Amino acid sequence: MIRRKRRINQVAALNITSMMDMFTIILVFLLKSFATSSANVQVSRNLSLPESSSENPPVELISIIVDKSNIVVDGKVVAVHDQGQLKQEDLDETGFKIVPVFDALVEHAEKAKYIAEQNKKFEFDGKILLQMDKDLPFSILRQVMYSAGQAEYSEFKFIAIKK
Amino acid sequence: MIFNKRGKGIPEMGELNLAPIMNLMVTLIPILLLSASFFEIVLLDTSLPVFKDQEQQMQEEDQEKPRLGLTVAIADEGFVVGGQGGLMEISQGNNIISKLGNGDLDYTTLSVKLYEIKQRFPDEWSVIIVPEKTTPFGDIVHTMDAVREFVIVDEAGMAIKKMMFPNVVIGGGIL
Numbered sequence: 001m002i003r004r005k006r007r008i009n010q011v012a013a014l015n016i017t018s019m020m021d022m023f024t025i026i027l028v029f030l031l032k033s034f035a036t037s038s039a040n041v042q043v044s045r046n047l048s049l050p051e052s053s054s055e056n057p058p059v060e061l062i063s064i065i066v067d068k069s070n071i072v073v074d075g076k077v078v079a080v081h082d083q084g085q086l087k088q089e090d091l092d093e094t095g096f097k098i099v100p101v102f103d104a105l106v107e108h109a110e111k112a113k114y115i116a117e118q119n120k121k122f123e124f125d126g127k128i129l130l131q132m133d134k135d136l137p138f139s140i141l142r143q144v145m146y147s148a149g150q151a152e153y154s155e156f157k158f159i160a161i162k163k
Numbered sequence: 164m165i166f167n168k169r170g171k172g173i174p175e176m177g178e179l180n181l182a183p184i185m186n187l188m189v190t191l192i193p194i195l196l197l198s199a200s201f202f203e204i205v206l207l208d209t210s211l212p213v214f215k216d217q218e219q220q221m222q223e224e225d226q227e228k229p230r231l232g233l234t235v236a237i238a239d240e241g242f243v244v245g246g247q248g249g250l251m252e253i254s255q256g257n258n259i260i261s262k263l264g265n266g267d268l269d270y271t272t273l274s275v276k277l278y279e280i281k282q283r284f285p286d287e288w289s290v291i292i293v294p295e296k297t298t299p300f301g302d303i304v305h306t307m308d309a310v311r312e313f314v315i316v317d318e319a320g321m322a323i324k325k326m327m328f329p330n331v332v333i334g335g336g337i338l
Contacts, residue, residue, distance in 0.1 A: 016181050023188040030195035041204050050301040053308045056206040129206070134301030138294040141303070145333065149211045156210065156333075160304055162203035 041159065043131065044072070050134035052160035061157065062108055063129035064101070066136060066144060073104040084140040096146040105151035128153040207307055209331045231284050233328065235273065235310060236293040237302065242273050244280075268302060270309040274327075278313040281327045290328035307331050 041058045043049065047067035065072040071079040078100040079090045090098055109124070116124045128148055132141060145156060236243040242260040260272045281287070290310050294303050313325045 013178065016185060020181055020184065020188075023185075023192065026192055027188065027195070030192065030199050033199040034195055043204065050304040052205055052207055052304050053312070054205045054207045056208065058204045058206055132300045134299060134304070136300050137296060138298040138300070138303060139296045141300055141333075142296075145211060154211045155208070158207040158209065158304060158307075160205055160207060162205045 041129070043159070046070070047131065047133035048135070049131065049159060049161045051163045052158075053163050054160065055162075056157075058159070059129075059157070061127050061129045062105075062112075062153075063131060063159075064105075064144060064148065066130070066132040066140060068133055068136075071098065071101055071144065073101055074108060076104065078104050081140060084137040086140070086143065091143070096143055097150060098143050098147045101144060102147040102151050105148055105153055109152050124152075125155070126153045127155040127157060129157050129159060131159045207304060207331070208329075209307070209333050211332070231280075231287045232291070233277075233280065233287060233289065234291040234293055234334070235277075235306065237268065237295055237298045237306060239295065241269060242306075244273070244276055268306070270305055273306070274309045274313050277310055277327055278325070281313070281325075288328055289330040289332060291332045291334040293334045303333070 041060070041063075044065045044067050046069065047065070062074050066081075069080055069082070070077045071081065079086060079098055081087075086098060090100055092099055105128075109126075112122075112124045116122050130144070132144075148154070148156070231246050234245045236245070240259060241262045244258045244260065260269050260276060263269050277290075292303065292306055292310070294306075310328045310331065311326070312329075313327050315323045315325060317323055
């Protein structure tokens, strides 16, 4: 009788070894994927990036994002477009230069050059990151590249998702 | 050391207290899950033709060597491969790579064709891609992949990447 009572009071120990195994594997997997993202490139939500077999790792630079409806320069929306068609008032008379994009980039270039003057370690190299939706036509890419080129940003790094 | 009742000399293991490790795991996993990126971001380098031309002109003056001036145009009918420098004969009629039956661009044939050109001009690294106004950005990136490297599969089934034309210049009206 006494024995039975004792058995009821006993707390069953949970065997968590298998759960630990699982957690260890998940932890290793997550740590591995954590290590690959070295530079923090913010990917905009409103676009689908193209896929590429390139192996160049991302770097931190000033970025232009051309998503499905906006052109964003360094985090600020400067112009809107509809399927790659820009508003006429945003373009200059040649139809190539997007004036707000050019203005924003010139401002950045001036800042960067000023920093480069003060700090010898820093160099203005005219490199720029470009995120663009894969379905947008070349015409808007040409306008963005032309505007950036006029603002002395002549080397582009297209962002893509690794295949 | 605790021996079991039967006294066979096998030591009985005490229960390990796994609760603190569990606590650690339960906190670490959500943190890592939040910061983990499940797709890898890569970059493709390209530059504007104006600046590239100046650079190439300077190289030309240094070396006094004619350049190939390889261009790949993405047209409605498919890819058109050409050479501006006059080194490559372009009037052969086989420089057009037509689209596949389903309307997609034929990247594999382009890669093979450019690999042949690379064999003939191993010192050339630049290519000018000239897209149409309506060419989607995704196709341009895919073309850049196709001209940059050629993938050979060896006997062991290993893919070897041969670098072809990594210096991509986007042309077409920017000049």
